[in-house]
Amino acid sequence: MHIMNKPLILILLLTALALSACTGATPVVTQSLPEAAPATPTTEPVVPTKAPSSTPEPTSTPEPTATPEPIVITDGLGREIVLEMPAQQIVSLAPSNTEILFALGAGSQVVARDAFSDFPAEAQDLTDIGGGWGEINTESLLSLAPDLILAAEINAPEQIQALEDLGLKVFYLANPKELEGMYDNLRIVARLTGREQEAEDLVASLQTRVAAVDALMAGVEIRPLVFYELDGTDANAPWTSGPGTFIDLLVERAGGENLGGTLDSAWVQISIEALITQNPDIILLGDAVWGGVTPESVSARTGWDAIAAVKNQQVYPFDDNLVSRPGPRMVDGLEALAKLLHPELHP
Amino acid sequence: MTRLRAHPYLINLVLLGLALALSVAVGSVFIPPATLVRILVSRLPGVYVQADWPDTFTTIIQQIRLPHTFLITLTGAALAGSGAAYQGLFRNPLADPYLIGVASGAGLGAVLSLTIHWPSTLLGLYTVPASAFIGAALTVAIVYNLARVGRAVPTTTMILAGVAFSSFATSLTSFLMFRSNTELRRALSWLLGGALISGWDPLLALIPYITVGLGSLLLSGHALNVLQFGEEQAQQLGLPVERVKLLLILAASLTTAAAVAFSGIIGFIGLVVPHVVRIFWGSDYRRIIPLSILGGGSALLLADLLARIALTPQILPLGIVTALVGAPFFVWILRQAKAQAFW
Numbered sequence: 001m002h003i004m005n006k007p008l009i010l011i012l013l014l015t016a017l018a019l020s021a022c023t024g025a026t027p028v029v030t031q032s033l034p035e036a037a038p039a040t041p042t043t044e045p046v047v048p049t050k051a052p053s054s055t056p057e058p059t060s061t062p063e064p065t066a067t068p069e070p071i072v073i074t075d076g077l078g079r080e081i082v083l084e085m086p087a088q089q090i091v092s093l094a095p096s097n098t099e100i101l102f103a104l105g106a107g108s109q110v111v112a113r114d115a116f117s118d119f120p121a122e123a124q125d126l127t128d129i130g131g132g133w134g135e136i137n138t139e140s141l142l143s144l145a146p147d148l149i150l151a152a153e154i155n156a157p158e159q160i161q162a163l164e165d166l167g168l169k170v171f172y173l174a175n176p177k178e179l180e181g182m183y184d185n186l187r188i189v190a191r192l193t194g195r196e197q198e199a200e201d202l203v204a205s206l207q208t209r210v211a212a213v214d215a216l217m218a219g220v221e222i223r224p225l226v227f228y229e230l231d232g233t234d235a236n237a238p239w240t241s242g243p244g245t246f247i248d249l250l251v252e253r254a255g256g257e258n259l260g261g262t263l264d265s266a267w268v269q270i271s272i273e274a275l276i277t278q279n280p281d282i283i284l285l286g287d288a289v290w291g292g293v294t295p296e297s298v299s300a301r302t303g304w305d306a307i308a309a310v311k312n313q314q315v316y317p318f319d320d321n322l323v324s325r326p327g328p329r330m331v332d333g334l335e336a337l338a339k340l341l342h343p344e345l346h347p
Numbered sequence: 348m349t350r351l352r353a354h355p356y357l358i359n360l361v362l363l364g365l366a367l368a369l370s371v372a373v374g375s376v377f378i379p380p381a382t383l384v385r386i387l388v389s390r391l392p393g394v395y396v397q398a399d400w401p402d403t404f405t406t407i408i409q410q411i412r413l414p415h416t417f418l419i420t421l422t423g424a425a426l427a428g429s430g431a432a433y434q435g436l437f438r439n440p441l442a443d444p445y446l447i448g449v450a451s452g453a454g455l456g457a458v459l460s461l462t463i464h465w466p467s468t469l470l471g472l473y474t475v476p477a478s479a480f481i482g483a484a485l486t487v488a489i490v491y492n493l494a495r496v497g498r499a500v501p502t503t504t505m506i507l508a509g510v511a512f513s514s515f516a517t518s519l520t521s522f523l524m525f526r527s528n529t530e531l532r533r534a535l536s537w538l539l540g541g542a543l544i545s546g547w548d549p550l551l552a553l554i555p556y557i558t559v560g561l562g563s564l565l566l567s568g569h570a571l572n573v574l575q576f577g578e579e580q581a582q583q584l585g586l587p588v589e590r591v592k593l594l595l596i597l598a599a600s601l602t603t604a605a606a607v608a609f610s611g612i613i614g615f616i617g618l619v620v621p622h623v624v625r626i627f628w629g630s631d632y633r634r635i636i637p638l639s640i641l642g643g644g645s646a647l648l649l650a651d652l653l654a655r656i657a658l659t660p661q662i663l664p665l666g667i668v669t670a671l672v673g674a675p676f677f678v679w680i681l682r683q684a685k686a687q688a689f690w
Binding site: 115127128129130135136137138139140142143145154156157158161162165166167265 | 374375376403406407410411412472475526532533536541544545546659660661662
């Protein structure tokens, strides 16, 4: 019987292939999510037309805050997110988001965080819903009944889609391109959480601090060449941050010149030979926090003693979280960099 | 061990049933068993149960656990079934469903689509599984044609071509990942056996491949038995060897490719489950194939359960768990069975 059946099975197999090629692909077309069509901005806001009946007509009640306007904001994926009122049960899916929420004083409105969110200390007491290198624990997340999930670019689009499919409200906060964009992000999160005033105060104080650094660096003649080490596990080809990264931006703004700024991609390896040739004046160890790298261990590396920074003991550990998370602590990072790069201006 | 041999199908069905029940019942959110049963019953057509549980429970069961459980079952069944067929076809105990390049091809396809940001508008999130599937299918086609000598495809040549092409594809994958900055985490999590897409849709896409692919394999038990005499002998016994080979490769590869496309690369299940089946219930392929399909489903369900609860709230990539737990288990079984030559 087996010989008779073979051609039949083959035909079955092929038809199934054709069949499932249809069923497998088509139902999703409508749901194409990332960068799909942010092109049409607010031609017609999809604000739910509020039935005017529900709120009682202003029968001379003097309370001015009685009618809450729904909050409508376009998120980083070009979608209109509508909140009836400021979110009170927030899940943050990225360390930067957690830091923004707490900096705005909305920490009490956060119920859970991703595994990487470790700042401020209070955030560590929140429910951990995973993330990290594994998946987000959708079950625990769902059981917390959040009214807003604050996602970021480090979250996979599939994950965001999965959460939305479960009927959850996900706001995608895009990474800012420069400090000003970070202020915009603060204002966006402030509107989502009803912390507008706090945001204005915070932005004003951040702007003052940045302006102070700018003023300090305005007349700087000598800009030290800075090598920022992201990962020196391979001492012959350490990773550094290239053009367009926050590190690049902040080092320049702090009166330095980023060695990686001339390389061809955002996160790149550089050979020890090129590094010695370029001869940086200062080496910052971004891998000190997680990798245990110290100035001593750097000077012990073969060949590194030829570099000016090592010779002159200009190798410093640096808190990488200050410059890699697009949140308000970037200004702390800027100030710390300015101090390291130009100690002569900081008596 | 002898008593286990008595009712192979009954034992495996009970095992699968237990694994299914555990997989639906256990998760990071505790749902009392009684409630769980009531939720499941309330989903049946024509049955009305007064809902006295929170809505989130229903969502967790219906949208998270059930589709996930079925996806894992199908994936395990596909991998173990294909692995059994390949071990028979290549007459090689080291054969697994990835032997002739399905995994490396799928990996290349997936990572390629992740790193070049392929116009994701057309297929949306399904770009990754689609390109993984295409990568796997193309790889098998290339390997098959590379190995062809005239009208025959010697299995040894196919294994060698598969190994060579796999290395090539894996290197390309590594290169792409090395060059990519942003999508490393997604790529790595897929390569370690993490399902990127959840919900019911992936199941709908999988079912045609799995049913047809595994169905064909189920019918090939007798042919595989004949093949064990060697290809020449089998040909003389009246088996159209080359045609059977092509069919088996087609069925096993499509099944595996479809499973891998949605679940990522999960090792070890496809290699070990057929061996365990062989140790317990002998080397008749009419039995090995169906028992491997059942056993593969239960084995992957149990591994997945461990992946979900071992480090809560973190969920481990499944590919890590299968080998981490599967290898010691397999060695133990091997030692138990060492008195008898099972292969």
